[in-house]
Amino acid sequence: MYDVIIIGGGIVGCAAAYYLGQYDVKTVLLEKENDVADGTTKANSAIIHAGYDPQPDTLMAKYNVPGAALAKELCEKLDVPYWQCGALVAAFGEEEKPQIRRLYQRGQANGVPGLRILEKAELHQLEPNLAEAAVQALWVPTSAIVSPWEYALALAETAVRNGVVLNLNSEVTAITRQAAGFTVATTSHTVRGRYIINAAGVNADKVHELIGKKELTIQPVKGEYYLLDKSEGDRVAHTIFQCPTAAGKGVLVSPTVHGNLIVGPNAAQCGPDDTATTALGQDEVRSAALKSVPSINFRENIRNFAGVRARSDRGDFIVEESRSVPDFFNLAGIMSPGLSAAPALALAAVDWLKGKGLLKEKKQDYIDSRKRIRFKELSDEQKNQLIEQEPAYGRIICRCETIPEGEILAALHGVIPAVSIDAVKRRCNAGMGRCQGGFCGERVADLLMREHHLSGLEVLQDKAGSQILVAQPKGRR
């Protein structure tokens, strides 16, 4: 019998697991896929927003600023790539200037530090590739970029090291209530627990309705992206936004923590599992981006992808105990600024549990740090010392990103072991470069086979059912 069952291994569920791991309670995190961070958390703009955008009287505003501050701390503690590059919200024409002023004022009201309005000359000096038509911008020094899947993984790994149980391949299929708590059936194990935290993303409404009345609805909204080669990585030095519209923050152009350029997203309603990119969506993103930064060279694109936002029918986050099911807490509708707000949202759930009389004592000695070896960042001597201890660090597998076998082995044998080619990629970046795994994919597959004792026909690209090889006509080697 668990004290807390967290449903959903995205950034919010992983953040909740991280905090709960510090307390003397039994926690289980249920994730439907074969890895954490395999849904919206891996397919977004990767921005830690400063918090000027949400309306001041919303939950989005309430949780964005503290969440962003916690993100900075957590990324430092848990060795997650994070860079406070700053952002510019640009006005393209005189008629957009009032919007900049409004955002500035909103930012002040929400407690965002360091905001300034820049005029044309200063703006173009700061960002030379910005379109001529940009006449003014809101300068947001605390806006940052992050690796969102590594962020979720770091939180989840730390939680697991602190005793939180992680059940992967566990899609929730039924929830019933007994006197002592809940019984949650999944596609793997059935678990029982006293409290439930619903962080199920685009499926949060469905999960709630397994036991509760219909009190929240998620309308999924797809956003498409281009990810460009590192040769475009310094096209801009800051995250460039256009003025927001009713649909959202609009198409941004930003460097990524990995040195690439990311462009997107648009916004189009879709089904919860619809992550296909579309010709129209890609064109929309591309034209909007060129309006901000006309010199983007789209021939250097290396990948298109799409993520699905979990937009709630309330136009805001849903952070509350279920109105129909006591002891069931909803963290739902976590679309932008969800990644930014995640730790603060998790702490809201922690506070709720404290209010229920749980979480009295933190553990004596809980683990609160994490370090990952990144070979290409080491000095020459450090490289040599490492290779002497562990020769596998001397064999470079991913040439585009300079990732040695040692880092891949660490991914395959980590706290939450990688079980697919993409899971390896999310942990150590092998396959993330310009050849998109064309060279190293086969070598990563080989290591998966060797280390996890799989046959070639069992190797997965990513999710269950994504086997990459279908037959072995020549028989076994």
Added chain:
Amino acid sequence: MNMTYDLIVIGAGPAGLAAAQAAWEAGLKHILIIERDKEAGGILNQCIHNGFGLHLFKQELTGPEFAGRFIDALKQTGVELMLDTMVLSVEADHCVHVVNSASGYQCLTGQTIILAMGCRERTRGAIAIPGTRPAGIYTAGAAQRYMNIDGYLVGSRVVILGSGDIGLIMARRMTLEGAKVLACVELMPYSGGLPRNIAQCLKDFDIPLYLSHTITDIKGDPRVTSCTVAQVDEHRRPIPGTEREFECDTILLSVGLIPENELSRQTGIVLDPRTKGPLVYENMETSIPGIFACGNVVHVHDLADNVAMEAAKAGRAAAQAVLNGPRSGEEVSVSTLPGVTYTVPQHLHLPVRDPLVEFSFRVNRNYGKSRILLKDESGQTLARYQRDFMVPGSMEKITVPQVLLEKRSGGLILSVEEGEAA
């Protein structure tokens, strides 16, 4: 650790092997080849079809056999081969930073360096095909490696995008192993592959070739279930209403090769945006004296035989540089007129050592009966050659006697003209 070689060759594929052999035969004794894979041969190791060596050896060899000729010959020399080793960077002062499990991270110096890193395959992202991102989408070369080195079929019902040679070869390969290849889809109105491959890989197996078509959508998750193929107009844009659906579980992308010049770029070597490879002189020297380049890293070849011959030039030039000192001479540019996509070399040091100067180039569309013209900036024609036809998929070569270049005034201009001889 700092070891100085006469020559360090980066890559033990057909270019690196041939370059090292030629450098040895020209008198260099301290040669090191660095190769990232566990054996030499490069991409040839997975090219188990024959057709290699027709020009060089007057035989039809498979890829591994062709590589084997050079590997065996090198065993009889003092050329060192460092396998399972990755080059991390090359400094302009000729320091090569390498790493491997056995010796860790080192700096090796070569008085001369030959870049022979080959190329990588263009990916789906580069052409932004919309749709899902399931298992079942591979570049043709990656699928070839799984098949020929590891023994696995990547799929059973296949659509191939791109009629370049790798796609054509894989169409036949997968068919022979029991897969059903439904179609080869080509964006251009003509194929980019060698005519003999169209015949032997598509026609012979009744695999339809759809020219002026492209894939506009991919469906299926977690595995490909179908793709949409549409006709394109003269601007390569899909024509609405021409879409057809192919039920398939596999898509192979054979949409181009890109010379792999990340190392060259970091070193500060000047690259030609048309070839995506280094600008080279007639002796394959790059913009940095003493650093040469050859093979697919300079421009994408069709025939390994030509790669080996070009590499031998680089090997001999490296030997000349070590034994006789750097090249000097008048710098002469080689430019092109529309119709010619690029030339290699992009400039010359005249006078050259050889009595003959070779120019390799590609045309940008199909040409019928035509003339290749080498003129100078004043408009004077220095040399002309006839062709019955030229296609973008086949690299063209002209060999110009140096004496003809002596009367030039200004730089050289290569062009092509269609029609009967004037």
